[in-house]
Amino acid sequence: MTFALLTITLLVDVTLCYVAVCAASPFGNCRKCRGMGHKLKTNRKGQLKRGKNCRRCKGRGKRVRVGRWIYNRASRIYREGTR
Secondary structure: OOHHHHHHHHHHHHHHHHHHHHHHOOEEEOOOOOOOOEEEEEOOOOOEEEEEEOOOOOOOOEEEOHHHHHHHHHHHHHHHHOO
């Protein structure tokens, strides 16, 4: 196999695996709060306490994956165009 063919095969495999992950689990953990929905803070004694809700995920701890977001947007545009 040539290098180009190997690279193309690898990229297609990675893409298909990511599509399968997006279909099976469309939501991933929020990268800012790491899926907790809030940041951990420490008080003056050094004890951990709950901070404010995460603004990125609105306190839910989950986010829509990029591939799922693209699929949702494309299907919405298609649906609105065929009405």
